[in-house]
Amino acid sequence: MIETTVGARPPRLTLRRRRQVAGALFALPAVALVAGLIAVPIGQAIYYSFTQWNGLTSTWIGPSTWTQAFHNPNLWTALENNAWLLLAVPFALGLPLLIAMLLHQRVVGWRIFRSIYFLPTAISWVVLGLVAERFFAYQGTLNSLLHFIGLAHVNTNMLGYESTALSALGITFVFTMIGTNTMLFLTGLATLDTSLEEAARIDGAGRWRIFRHITLPHLSRFIQLAFVMTVIALFSALFSLIFVMTGGGPGYATTTMEFLIYQTGFAQGDFGTAALYGLILFVLTAIVGIVQLRLIGSDE
Amino acid sequence: MAEITFSGVTKVFAGNVTAVDNLDLHVADGEFMVLVGPSGCGKTTALRMLAGLEEISSGTLSIGGRVVNHVLPKDRDVAMVFQNYALYPHMTVAQNMGFALKIRGESKTEVERKVKEAAAILRLGDYLDRRPRALSGGQRQRVAMGRAIVRSPQAFLMDEPLSNLDAQLRVEMRVEIARIQRLLGVATVYVTHDQIEAMTMGDRVAVMRGGQLQQVAPPQVLYDRPANEFVAGFMGSPPMNLVRARTSPSQGRVGLAVGDQRLEVPGAYGASHDLPREEGAEVVLGVRPEDIVVVGSDAGGPTLKTRVERREALGAEILVHLSVADAGAASSVAYDEDVAVARPTMLVARMAPQARVDVGDVLMVRLSDERLHFFDGSRGVTLRRGGA
Numbered sequence: 270m271i272e273t274t275v276g277a278r279p280p281r282l283t284l285r286r287r288r289q290v291a292g293a294l295f296a297l298p299a300v301a302l303v304a305g306l307i308a309v310p311i312g313q314a315i316y317y318s319f320t321q322w323n324g325l326t327s328t329w330i331g332p333s334t335w336t337q338a339f340h341n342p343n344l345w346t347a348l349e350n351n352a353w354l355l356l357a358v359p360f361a362l363g364l365p366l367l368i369a370m371l372l373h374q375r376v377v378g379w380r381i382f383r384s385i386y387f388l389p390t391a392i393s394w395v396v397l398g399l400v401a402e403r404f405f406a407y408q409g410t411l412n413s414l415l416h417f418i419g420l421a422h423v424n425t426n427m428l429g430y431e432s433t434a435l436s437a438l439g440i441t442f443v444f445t446m447i448g449t450n451t452m453l454f455l456t457g458l459a460t461l462d463t464s465l466e467e468a469a470r471i472d473g474a475g476r477w478r479i480f481r482h483i484t485l486p487h488l489s490r491f492i493q494l495a496f497v498m499t500v501i502a503l504f505s506a507l508f509s510l511i512f513v514m515t516g517g518g519p520g521y522a523t524t525t526m527e528f529l530i531y532q533t534g535f536a537q538g539d540f541g542t543a544a545l546y547g548l549i550l551f552v553l554t555a556i557v558g559i560v561q562l563r564l565i566g567s568d569e
Numbered sequence: 570m571a572e573i574t575f576s577g578v579t580k581v582f583a584g585n586v587t588a589v590d591n592l593d594l595h596v597a598d599g600e601f602m603v604l605v606g607p608s609g610c611g612k613t614t615a616l617r618m619l620a621g622l623e624e625i626s627s628g629t630l631s632i633g634g635r636v637v638n639h640v641l642p643k644d645r646d647v648a649m650v651f652q653n654y655a656l657y658p659h660m661t662v663a664q665n666m667g668f669a670l671k672i673r674g675e676s677k678t679e680v681e682r683k684v685k686e687a688a689a690i691l692r693l694g695d696y697l698d699r700r701p702r703a704l705s706g707g708q709r710q711r712v713a714m715g716r717a718i719v720r721s722p723q724a725f726l727m728d729e730p731l732s733n734l735d736a737q738l739r740v741e742m743r744v745e746i747a748r749i750q751r752l753l754g755v756a757t758v759y760v761t762h763d764q765i766e767a768m769t770m771g772d773r774v775a776v777m778r779g780g781q782l783q784q785v786a787p788p789q790v791l792y793d794r795p796a797n798e799f800v801a802g803f804m805g806s807p808p809m810n811l812v813r814a815r816t817s818p819s820q821g822r823v824g825l826a827v828g829d830q831r832l833e834v835p836g837a838y839g840a841s842h843d844l845p846r847e848e849g850a851e852v853v854l855g856v857r858p859e860d861i862v863v864v865g866s867d868a869g870g871p872t873l874k875t876r877v878e879r880r881e882a883l884g885a886e887i888l889v890h891l892s893v894a895d896a897g898a899a900s901s902v903a904y905d906e907d908v909a910v911a912r913p914t915m916l917v918a919r920m921a922p923q924a925r926v927d928v929g930d931v932l933m934v935r936l937s938d939e940r941l942h943f944f945d946g947s948r949g950v951t952l953r954r955g956g957a
Contacts, residue, residue, distance in 0.1 A: 465657060467622050467642075482657070486657075489659075
């Protein structure tokens with residue numbers, strides 16, 4: 270039997286209003302976390318960029334840090350290095366894509382190869398940096414290999430020269446990203462409906478056309494995600510590699526924005542300028558992220 | 570356009586699993602052949618071998634007189650409609666339909682013309698700029714058809730293309746597919762597990778079980794003259810009643826013992842069927858639900874005493890589930906997918922909705938004099954002389 274509620278008072282809040290309130294309450298912890306961990310530090314960085322701060326005491330000096338910073342050639346060198354390192358991104362995406370395509374064909378021993386390719390991801394970048402440093406050193410593995418294949422006259426010392434140190438860093442970075450990006454692309458390939466490929470085969474497409482017209486469009490979102498992750502890593506996760514491999518040198522040849530922040534803040538004790546560099550790096554990373562979000566958003 | 574021939578085609582998967590066993594099947598030019606059978610019977614594997622998506626373990630497969638065992642899918646000139654449609658999600662309807670033509674290197678204007686022609690046949694003209702995700706299930710199905718017909722292939726291959734549609738749309742689309750196939754006159758191999766689709770669409774139907782072909786015939790022949798008890802039980806809804814019985818000759822006339830009841834078998838069956846003459850030989854008696862009628866207690870001929878266990882009203886007809894009285898050790902034969910199982914002796918009768926039968930009624934039913942089926946008790950093959 271159904272009880273009737275004739276004469277009962279209507280609830281104070283409508284269902285829609287109650288849902289809005291509940292939604293806001295549920296979102297509150299996340300908003301507080303974002304504000305506490307992101308917004309506040311950004312605000313602080315902006316404030317400190319107008320001060321002279323040695324880590325203990327800060328003195329308001331106005332916008333002079335900003336004007337001086339942009340006249341600092343080291344800042345432009347670091348930005349230039351960051352820009353040059355962007356050339357590593359196509360390799361950090363292309364090689365994993367190629368490897369993922371091969372692994373997806375289930376070649377003999379693909380499980381072992383998959384583990385091998387993923388291995389760098391499980392190893393600290395400090396260790397990878399040490400290995401890379403030994404690899405590129407004058408008496409390192411690279412020269413031994415060259416010697417072994419009869420190219421001893423091509424002896425290299427990539428980390429010792431300004432012209433080649435950044436390339437060595439870029440190559441190491443590509444190596445460190447192979448595992449993550451390969452896994453990402455393998456995940457994407459695993460979600461590709463095999464009947465699409467079969468339909469394309471029956472439609473007359475060969476391997477290249479299937480890759481070009483079926484596989485690549487399907488992977489586009491995974492490639493976009495990998496691109497964002499790779500660029501962010503390039504801008505903000507190279508510190509350990511640089512620290513171990515080159516210390517930012519020779520000269521400033523491998524000093525990126527991230528490493529410049531460290532040098533300015535912790536080596537020179539100029540935290541105000543370091544905060545400003547941090548803001549510049551944040552803006553650069555944010556621009557890449559926003560552009561990518563726009564690209565992804567345009568399709569949905 | 571071309572004919573298709575499977576000659577002793579076998580497919581053995583890793584682990585020595587035989588999916589298709591020595592398949593011999595000929596599809597004439599322009600014919601609509603339906604492959605039907607329960608899950609795992611090998612029908613889809615046979616189709617995929619025809620498409621070139623599976624290697625052939627042994628035997629010969631030819632399309633238009635050309636052996637295609639080692640020919641790549643793209644070079645077989647066949648078009649396939651997949652169960653999930655397999656539409657390219659990032660392409661528009663027009664691009665989906667024109668993809669094969671574009672790959673073939675046809676000019677843009679020619680591709681557009683052919684796509685528009687196919688779209689007109691399929692009533693897709695208003696949707697050519699849409700992506701598949703913006704289409705309903707029926708529209709997607711039609712695009713998949715369009716992608717196939719736009720190529721003017723030698724053969725259409727269809728792998729359960731209606732199974733993802735709701736019941737009403739399925740009825741509409743099966744009419745539509747049959748219409749288009751007749752219009753284009755292209756040899757078509759259509760795979761389904763739905764015997765109603767098989768009955769309504771095919772010029773001929775090939776029934777498969779456990780990788781082996783059971784019977785190939787026009788739908789009505791399959792229904793009226795099944796080659797074995799599996800085909801008899803698979804085709805028709807509800808399926809043919811199959812009852813295990815023992816021969817019981819009396820005074821030169823053939824009879825059957827169904828439990829403690831004796832069923833008179835009309836003498837004509839002695840001439841048309843190889844019914845065992847000895848006492849107690851096991852046979853399977855088959856009778857369609859529409860061939861069972863309620864009669865008075867003193868009716869002669871093949872009659873059985875039954876009790877109404879269930880009554881299902883379907884609107885235009887009722888299905889009456891009858892248990893056979895004094896059935897004793899007798900049992901019914903039923904198929905769970907493709908495995909024969911014994912069930913309590915039950916008959917399902919199709920009756921007019923006006924029939925006054927209620928659960929618990931004891932009825933004397935008469936089985937049609939002329940439409941009885943007999944199968945070998947051990948091998949399940951028909952006892953009709955000359956086979957099916």
